[in-house]
Amino acid sequence: MDVAVLGMGRMGRALAGRLLDGGHRVTVWNRTPGKAGAVVSAGAREAVTVGEAVDGADVAITMLANDDAVRSVALGELQPAIGKSTVYVDSSTVSPRLGGELAGAFPARFVALPVLGSPEAVRDGHAVLLAGGDREAVDRIGPVTEALSGTVRRYDSPEHALTAKLTTNMLLLSEVVALAEAFAVGRAGGLREAQLRDLLGTSPLVDGVRNRFDDVLTGAGEGWWSTTLGAKDAGLAIDVARHADVDLPAADAVRHRYEQAAASGLATADIAAVTELYRRAR
Numbered sequence: 507m508d509v510a511v512l513g514m515g516r517m518g519r520a521l522a523g524r525l526l527d528g529g530h531r532v533t534v535w536n537r538t539p540g541k542a543g544a545v546v547s548a549g550a551r552e553a554v555t556v557g558e559a560v561d562g563a564d565v566a567i568t569m570l571a572n573d574d575a576v577r578s579v580a581l582g583e584l585q586p587a588i589g590k591s592t593v594y595v596d597s598s599t600v601s602p603r604l605g606g607e608l609a610g611a612f613p614a615r616f617v618a619l620p621v622l623g624s625p626e627a628v629r630d631g632h633a634v635l636l637a638g639g640d641r642e643a644v645d646r647i648g649p650v651t652e653a654l655s656g657t658v659r660r661y662d663s664p665e666h667a668l669t670a671k672l673t674t675n676m677l678l679l680s681e682v683v684a685l686a687e688a689f690a691v692g693r694a695g696g697l698r699e700a701q702l703r704d705l706l707g708t709s710p711l712v713d714g715v716r717n718r719f720d721d722v723l724t725g726a727g728e729g730w731w732s733t734t735l736g737a738k739d740a741g742l743a744i745d746v747a748r749h750a751d752v753d754l755p756a757a758d759a760v761r762h763r764y765e766q767a768a769a770s771g772l773a774t775a776d777i778a779a780v781t782e783l784y785r786r787a788r
Contacts, residue, residue, distance in 0.1 A: 507530050507531070507564040507565055507649050507650060508530070508531045508533070508562055508563045508564045508565075509525050509530050509531065509532050509533070509563060509564065509565045509566075509567065509650060510532075510533045510534070510535065510553075510559040510560045510563040510565070510566040510567065511525070511532060511533070511534050511535075511550075511567050511569065512534075512535050512536075512556060512559060512560075512566065512567065512568045512569070512570070512579060512584070513535075513536060513568055513569040513570045513575075513579075513598075514534055514535075514536035514541040514542045514545070515541070515569065515570075515571070516625040516730045517569050517597070517621065517625050517628065517730070518534070518536070518569035518570075519541070519542070519544065519545050519625070520625035520626075520628035520629045521567065521569060521597065521621075521628060521654065522534050522542075522545045522550055523544075523545055523548055523629055524628055524629055524631065524653060524654050525650065525653055525654065526545070526548050526549050526550060527653075528649075528652075528653025528654070529653070530649070530650065530653060531551075532545070532549070532550040532551070533550065533551045533552070533553050533558075533559045533560075533563065534546070534550050534551070534552050534553070534559065535552070535553045535554075535555070535556055535558075535559035555583065556579060556582075556583035556584050556587060557583060557586075557587035560584060560587050560588050560589070560592065561587070561589075562589070563588075563589065563592050564591075564592060564593070565592065565593050565594075565595055565647050565650050566584065566588055566592055566593070566594050566595065567595045567596070567597055567619075567650075568580060568584070568594075568595070568596045568597065568598060569597045569598055570598045571598070571735065571738075572598070572600065572735075572738055573600045573601055573604045575598075576596055576598050576600050576604060576608075577604060577607075580594070580596065580608055580611070580612075581611060585611060585612070588612075591615075592615065593615050593616075593617060593643050593646050593647050594608070594612045594615060594616050594617070595616075595617045595618075595619045595647060595650075596608060596616075596617075596618055596619065597619045597620060597621055598620070599620055599668075599671055599672070599675065599735070599738075599739055599742070600668060600742070601668065601742050601745065601746075602664070602665035602666075602668040602669050602672075602746060603665075604668075605618045605638070605663075605664030605665050605667070605668045606663075606664060606665050608664065609639065609640075609663070609664050614640045614642070614643060615640065615643050616639050616640065616643065616664065617637055617638065617639035617640070617643050617644055617647060617664070618636075618637070618638045618639055618664035618665075618667040618668050619635055619636065619637050619638075619647075619651070619667070620635075620636050620667060620668060620670075620671035621633050621634070621635060621636075621671075622634040622635075622636065622671070622674055624717070624730060624731075625730050628654065628655075631654070631655055631656065632655070633654065633655050633657075634655060634657045634658075634659065635651055635654060635655050635657065635658045635659070636658075636659050636661065636667040636668075636670050636671055637651065637658055637659065637660050637661065637667060638660070638661035638662065638663050638664045638665070638666050638667025638668070638670075639663070639664050639667075644660060669746055672739065672742050672743040672746060673743070675739045675740075675743065676739070676740060676743040676757060676760075677714065678714060678715065678777075679736050679739065679740050679760055679764065679777060680756065680757070680760050681712075681714045681715045682715055682718060682722060682777050682778060682780060683759075683760050683763050683764075683780055685706075685712060685715050685718075685719070685722050686722050686780055686781040686783070686784055687784065688706070689702055689722065689723055689781065689784070690784035692705070693784075699723060699724065702723060703723060706719075707719065718776075718777070718778045721776065721778035721779075721781075722778045722780075722781045723781075725778075725779070725781050725782055725785060728776065729775070729776020729777065729778055729779075730776065731776055731777050732768075732773065732774050732775060732776065732777070733764045733767040733768040733772050733773060733774075733775055733776075733777055733779055733780060734764075734768045734773045734774070735777075736764040736777040736780075737761050737764035737765045737768055740757055740760050740761035740764060741761055743757060744757050744758060744761060763780055763783060764777065764780060766783060767779055767780045767782065767783055770782070770783070770786075
């Protein structure tokens, strides 16, 4: 298929690379030039404008930072340029409300397709895709989803697919903060890092954050999900609950910690960097 991938952050590049490996013809676009070098070297074509990127595309995918960025592209340059038979897919982590708005703006051809997993998981084909939208549109992008992952969970609406994504993100964000605080308790009581690793390193209690264990323990390492985006995602999850008159005090506290981390010079660091708040407090 001819696929346009709009947004060349780490996840966008991973999606484009995986699609190329799956034999698809890929055109990429990014608002700031210069981020698609590796993908272009692998065989993608880089477009200067959104209109150029989606011209002739069977599927157009956005992978952008937040609601404002997606709305700006989707309802700005994309909507008048997209072909009548092109399926529009948004893989960004955005609000369910925006998912519904996009379904209305692109009737019968919009699919929300948030991704569970890191860029590495996407490149390896191990990510989980959460597909919500018009049933026929989801079926039409089958060759794309099959190239990206062997696991696709289908939901009856974009709103439900995005809610599922926020549900998993909220759990992981909370687990990272809980792990950082557990380490803070151990250090406060005199335990060394080697002892904390021995105590919790193989514990099933931390299975959900196993891939970030060392980064939270030592404060080292590079990730891909920034504290800024973590605070944003926690806020989206809180908004979903508030619309149903459900209060989430623990989630509010988790969001605040990521906001603090972002404001303290860690805005582009991985969510594991929240551990630095506890190290600086010593």
